[in-house]
Structures are given as structure tokens and as C-alpha cells.
Amino acid sequence: MARVKLRMRSITKNRKSLLLDYSPPLKNPASGKLHRFEMLELYIFDDPIDQLERQHNKETMMLARTICAQRQLDIQNRRFGFLSDTLRNSSFIDFFKIEARKKQQSFSDNWGMGLRYFIAFAGHDLKFPELNDYLCEDYKNYLLSGPGISRTGKPISRNTAVSYYAKLRHILRIAYKKGLIPQDLHAIVKPVTHKETHRERLSFEEFQQLAETPADSNLMKRAALFSGLTGLRFSDVATLKWSDLRGTAGKYELQFSQEKTETAEVMPISDQAVLFMGIQNTEHVIFLKD
Secondary structure (H helix, E strand, O other), X not given: OOEEEEEEEEEOOOEEEEXXXXXEEEEOOOOOOEEEEEEEEEEEEOOOOOHHHHHHHHHHHHHHHHHHHHHHHHXXXXXXXXXXXXXXXXXXXXXXXXXXXXXXXXXXXXXXXXXXXXXXXXXXXXXXXXXXXXXXXXXXHHHHOOOXXXXXXXXXXXXXXXXXXXXXXXXXXXXXXXXXXXXXXXXXXXXXXXXXXXXXXXXXXXXXXXXXXXXXXXXXXXXXXXXXHHOOOHHHHHOOEHHHEEOOOOOOEEEEEOOOOOOEXXXXXXXXXXXXXXXXXXXXXXXOOO
């Protein structure tokens, strides 16, 4: 178990800054980064010149020792699933950025815009305690009003609002599972309903021609044909796992969550589509490599 020690560092004007030293460093559950020092934003005078400064030093040291003892209790409690007030009062926007960055590395190209729209609504300083169902509903109404904050200024569509709101709900679910918010807001606030749109479809002859067309990448060709046979978006194809495939020959189905809308889906697929998935040699993402 980590130990917490109160330490001092010399700063300007003959003062010392007070900080906590965690040994060994702790892993921040929100960011995943190691956390060694915590600046208390408290200071004492090196050589107090009067009673006022001596009293300041005495009261400040008492406060710093109290915080140090509380942090030690926080570490002990964390073994039982509790988190310190420092983490629970931290920035939700920073947490959103970290999680969105993880998603951007896994084929999703609109997580960055989803984050931008939420910041445009809530600002850069929103903290976890400020999250509630009312704020989430207000954000839903904001998206449905069709704001346009991109370079073109073009208002977003309802289906884009569906996608961006689903991303917020996804982050809320992660925050709740990590104990950073007391309520499961993902379950409390309902998603934006999807508006059905006309989708262009290939004829059998066009699809056959596509299958016979040479391609530089066998991987991309298999993914495209799989997408054509199932109707899945590329973002959903790219994030599929073998564990999403259920059933046997003639009765295969996919059980997965749509990347765009975060909705659960059960989709029957053909044996031919399964063949394009390649050889099962990993539990990770299908179509990750040839």
C-alpha cells in the first residue's frame, strides 16, 4: 500500500510550498497515469517575523497534516472501491477527452466532433459533481436544435445528433463504472431516437461486379464485401470481435453495439459473410490485419 508523506519545497519570498508525496506512485483511475506528487497550494514562511506569520504557519501545518491523513485514508478505502474527493471533483471534460482519444485510435472518426459539440454546450470547466440528468437533457435539446460549429457552419442533422448524444452517454457509463459519478446517468437519460433515411443499395449485378474487381488490399476488399452482405457501417465492421459472432452454419448472427448510436443489435448473417471474416486466430477485432 502506498504511503503519503508531507513535504516542502522552497519558493520565492522566503517561503516553502507544501505538497504530498505518494510512494509508490498511485495510478489515477480516470487518466491511467501515475500520480506521485500533489501540490496543496499551501505555503509557510521560512522565518516568521511576527505573531501573525507564526500563527499562519501553525494553522497551515495543521491543515496540511489533516489533508495528508485524509489522503492516507483515501488510499486505504480505494481497496474497497472508494475514490478520493480529489478524483470525484476533477474535470469531466478532461475525462471525456481521454476516453474520446482512445476511441479515435480505433477507427471512429467523429469522436472528436462529438467532444467539440459537448464543450460548445457545457464549456471547458465542467466537473463531475455538476453532471446531472437536467444538464444531459439540455444538451439533448441543444443538439436537436441543429447547431453548426464546424468550419462550414452547417447545422447538424438529427441523425448526427443521435451519434453525438450517444457518445456522451457512453462516457457517462464509463464514469459511473469507475465510481466518478454517483448515478448511472447513461441509464437515466434516454437516447435520441434515430430518423430513418433512405439508403442506397447495390443491385445483385453491381455487387457481383464489385466482388470481381481487383483491389490492392485483400483486407479492405474482404471488409467491404462483408459490409455489403450485412449492411454494417465500416465503423461497426472495424470494431467487431469474434465474441460478437454466435450460432452455427446456416444460423449465424452477430450480437454487438453500434459504434454510432451505442444501441445493441442482433443481426442474422449468411455463411458467405462469415467466410469473409477470415480465420479465427485472435479474440480481438476482426479485419484488424490480413
